[in-house]
Amino acid sequence: MMNTPLTVGSLLERAEKFFPKKQVVSRTLSGIHRFTYKEIGERTRRLASALEKLGIEKGDRVGTFAWNHHRHLEAYFAAPGMGAVLHTINIRLSPEHVSYIINHAEDKVLLIDEDLVPLIERSKDQFKTVEAYIIMTDKDELPETTLEPVYSYEKLLRESSPKFEFVKNIDENDPAGMCYTSATTGNPKGVVYSHRGIVLHSFAFGLADTAALSETDVVLPVVPMFHANAWGLPFAATWFGSTQVLPGPLFTPKLLAELIDQEKVTFTAGVPTIWLGLLNELEKGSYNTSSLRSIVCGGSAAPRGMIKAFETKYKIPFLHAYGMTETTPLATVSRLKRYQIGLEEEEILDIRSKQGLLVPGLEMKVISGNGEVKWDGEEMGELLLRGPWIADGYYKDERSKDAFRDGWLYTGDVATVDEEGVIKLVDRTNDLIKSGGEWISSVDLENAFMSHDAVFEASVVAVPHEQWQERPVACVVLKEQYKGKVTKQELLEFIAPQFAKWWLPDDVVFMEEIPKTSVGKFLKRALRDQLKDHLVQNS
């Protein structure tokens, strides 16, 4: 067979060639803009040509610090298209983390959203490698800034060539992108994506049995473009010629509901907190969401009650998926097998709330002390993954040797596997609660709380305990209308029938908000810190 390499540039070329009239709808500070793939293609080539003039060479890192919009999409293809490396930086990281990863990745140019310039200014003195700042703004003038040298994105584009040719003769194993993990468990770790990995992942994303992403879809990635490549959506959606709706800065549930309604979105993806917010919004307003054929939810466990609400109340098919920054990220998707299609609603919900079946192309193993766990839905073990879109190490990082061993990625996620081969995550290794020598899964307890009508969010963490080593404590946020009207005791009684007695939390702490990570996951580290003396004081 021909040894044509799999390249990221070729994904956009397909859209330019076969879907030139299809659109990318982009919301920026100045409103909604519409670009065809033909225009996106030309603008991307102009950007690559501009970056070249600024001295970007093969293998150099180009950082982005931006929301989801068309310019960010252009950077997604311009950097790999010219043989450089796209480094998407999480705009919600602390200033220390921002300068840490920019220096660690050795970014040479930074593409920054106008409204995010202050966040970069406050760290800029720490930067060791950045040679130029490009500001992505709709305006003709640049904002006042201390960044230097500084360029206007649109001005650079105007001065550059729309005919720039993407590199062809690259090794498909060359780096195309990089991203640092969301730092739920510690300092961010850098993951490098190859052209091959991104293209194979895009194939996997379009399979009928995974996300089935199609040209006929109108795709709205709520997941930020700095969070594991927006789960690969910009690459796959461009390749397939899907319409894209990029929601831009300062995004609210209301805006999400409106965009779905107005743009007839068929496919959207994001973390559970987003969907909890959307549910809330749908209850308040009156929106037409009938165009939606798939909500992809990952990043944290999707609560069963939430899935039920979407599927039964709003008739929106819900797709629970699992992945990591280290896995490009799609690793499992929950779908019914043919012989499960006729099951009862509750059984179907049980399946849908699991993380699902391994995506074609990957290998998995769940191991505990005694080797591989039994596929009985009971025995827990750490999930190991292998395959061509799984990282083989962290970028220049000591921690590689812990997570990457014997050719496998040790995910740090604890799972059971049922008879169907479907995995269910019970916790992160760090979040499991060890009570008197036995494991308690915080995820199961959280799901039980969140199925109570009064509960908006719940997170269960391990709190040190003299006698039992650790005991679970539940942190609960009540819905507005239930505040002050529900007691701890009621909640504990509500979940009690589902668990052995010793699993029940020792306490329920009501909160205004659960602290979250930069991408909207429950930040259990913070809760554990906050509650570390909770049971000592109480005893």
Added chain:
Amino acid sequence: MMNTPLTVGSLLERAEKFFPKKQVVSRTLSGIHRFTYKEIGERTRRLASALEKLGIEKGDRVGTFAWNHHRHLEAYFAAPGMGAVLHTINIRLSPEHVSYIINHAEDKVLLIDEDLVPLIERSKDQFKTVEAYIIMTDKDELPETTLEPVYSYEKLLRESSPKFEFVKNIDENDPAGMCYTSATTGNPKGVVYSHRGIVLHSFAFGLADTAALSETDVVLPVVPMFHANAWGLPFAATWFGSTQVLPGPLFTPKLLAELIDQEKVTFTAGVPTIWLGLLNELEKGSYNTSSLRSIVCGGSAAPRGMIKAFETKYKIPFLHAYGMTETTPLATVSRLKRYQIGLEEEEILDIRSKQGLLVPGLEMKVISGNGEVKWDGEEMGELLLRGPWIADGYYKDERSKDAFRDGWLYTGDVATVDEEGVIKLVDRTNDLIKSGGEWISSVDLENAFMSHDAVFEASVVAVPHEQWQERPVACVVLKEQYKGKVTKQELLEFIAPQFAKWWLPDDVVFMEEIPKTSVGKFLKRALRDQLKDHLVQNS
């Protein structure tokens, strides 16, 4: 990213692991048999182990001479699974072609269906490399045969290990399979498939925008397993865990209709002559075909009238696809773009009867003397293809240098491209009719004839002509009930409004049957030979 290779063995491993209970339904001489993927997996490993004992080593060719059934499927995975090369031999080739390709491929072992043994016996004295014959029979005893040494498939399996491990550390570019073209235009040419090519092709086959093959499908490949890997279906269907229905020997339209009805087939694939036969059968009998969600049709142009009958009369979605043995084979699929979905029925049929849009992962170019043709649906040129599942040469064959140039496959197919990037094949370069310096497309004329109620099949070929060099002559087979009731003149008048006058055939020849190739395509070479003096005598 990890450098795990893409291997054919891993496709079956996924079915064994995640779909052990799903079934392969196999029809053999003794009736219908059902095997789970767990059983198929064990039997495949036993076969690999048996082949190893017979001396098969990495890179050796294992020939199959068989219908579509479970044992053939086992060979599909056993040979590549052990690092050997599966060579599927077309059972309908002439004895000369059979010994030519067996010697050319240097097959070491042949796996032969019981009822096909006589076809091998008549050529066996020519074989130079075959060291063992394995007979695939349901019976305990072997049939009487002059082949030697000869083994019973089931007996070998019983004596071998179900735990054989597939090779892991192979180069994904190593050969996994090979197949010779159907010899429509001359001697068969050998194509070698790599592991990488087969796996990438399987990804492409599962995309929502191509065939969307899924675990939930019940797949019946009518296309023979010796014809371009049954278009990749056995690989992809096994990988995704789809139910497979393998129709076995001496297959009729009646049997096809019955299997679709009884096994609730959702997905089937084959050449147009098969579907013409099925249409005929559906009109006679009473079958429930409501389970079908997709008929994939390729290998020759699908007549518009036939597509219309399936889509409007039987409500069976019809998918016209194009490919070659050299392209593993899927290259284009005809689907509507989002903005075409609301078009009128006739416009939709126009799109559906074209060969379609290039599959993600490939590149194309249509060239005429003046470079790339305009995408206007008018200008004709030769179709060139490139990509990771396109062959880069014929196996040890002089003809490679004609077909493979500057990194492209010259398909020998003449196409137009419309504004949407959709290709329409107008002819093979060899079949185009050159009349007075202008090209006439035989395919368009054939389609016009076949849309007449009385016409069962029509083929238009170039016949030498003194004044015009070549002129078109139509060969027409009438449906039973119309025989003797329709005149040449009527048919010519029927098609006349659609064409310029000089396109109209000089004559219509009624025939009992149109000669076909080994895989059911019109054999225009034979027609041209037969008619070469037709216009000379007439003038």
